[in-house]
Amino acid sequence: xxDAPNSPGPSSRPFGRPLSPHLxxxxxxxxxxxxxxxxxxxxxxAAGTLFLSWWLIAAASGPDEYAVFAQAAANPLGQIxxxxxxxxxxxxxxxxxxxxxxxxxxxxxxxxAKLTAALAYVGSVLLAVGAFIVALMVRGGLGT
Amino acid sequence: xxxxxxxxxxxxxxxxSARAGTRxxxxxxxxxxxxxxLSIWFVASAIAYxxxxxxxxxxxxxxxxxxxxxxxxxxxxxxHMSLGLQVIIEDYFxxxxxxxxxxxxxxxxxxxxxxxxxxxxxxxxxxx
Numbered sequence: 365x366x367d368a369p370n371s372p373g374p375s376s377r378p379f380g381r382p383l384s385p386h387l388x389x390x391x392x393x394x395x396x397x398x399x400x401x402x403x404x405x406x407x408x409x410a411a412g413t414l415f416l417s418w419w420l421i422a423a424a425s426g427p428d429e430y431a432v433f434a435q436a437a438a439n440p441l442g443q444i445x446x447x448x449x450x451x452x453x454x455x456x457x458x459x460x461x462x463x464x465x466x467x468x469x470x471x472x473x474x475x476x477a478k479l480t481a482a483l484a485y486v487g488s489v490l491l492a493v494g495a496f497i498v499a500l501m502v503r504g505g506l507g508t
Numbered sequence: 509x510x511x512x513x514x515x516x517x518x519x520x521x522x523x524x525s526a527r528a529g530t531r532x533x534x535x536x537x538x539x540x541x542x543x544x545x546l547s548i549w550f551v552a553s554a555i556a557y558x559x560x561x562x563x564x565x566x567x568x569x570x571x572x573x574x575x576x577x578x579x580x581x582x583x584x585x586x587x588h589m590s591l592g593l594q595v596i597i598e599d600y601f602x603x604x605x606x607x608x609x610x611x612x613x614x615x616x617x618x619x620x621x622x623x624x625x626x627x628x629x630x631x632x633x634x635x636x
Contacts, residue, residue: 421625423562
């Protein structure tokens, strides 16, 4: 009897070799979640560079062009995008420091890796919320 | 044993099968380290100025003390971005033609975004 497509272990497929199990079969340890989030926030930040570019080009172009940008940023949707950018940057920064520590040989023990992953999540939320609150106090919002 | 499997040329080049050695890895780490202080500075600047009027933003970036770190942030972040997206493309696209086109577009996009941002910044810095 043939195994289900994603099942691990020997099967009757050609060569009789086991396939490695697909992503969806694993539990989600926090270290794996942090690794995936690192890549996802990296892609989000890549999209965010378009807004950075827009900000600078609008500011260099003149008051009318800048007003278009400022209006988009002050919009509730714009505020959500800016908050997402802020949190992505905070997470990618903190988790990036984890990666740099690994590169020089620190933080590989399982309890340490779990703890630092949790710290990246908690720390990034605190940083993003904190920065947003500061922005609200300074300007009444990010870009308003 | 392994000494017999490597040619003297590959030994002195030390670049491995991808012909690039550790350059990609090292550049990604260099830009990562540079981006720790630069991105903290950028977020602080953005919070202070993203909602200000156009004249205030232009005046802020006209100051060399702000224009220089912003220029470095643009260079380091767009380069770091292109290195990161390159790995993602190499991981998920296995069709050779598709992969090469995407790798090309990745670099073009990074250069376009970086050049457009840097030009806007230089314009503010030189014409306050």
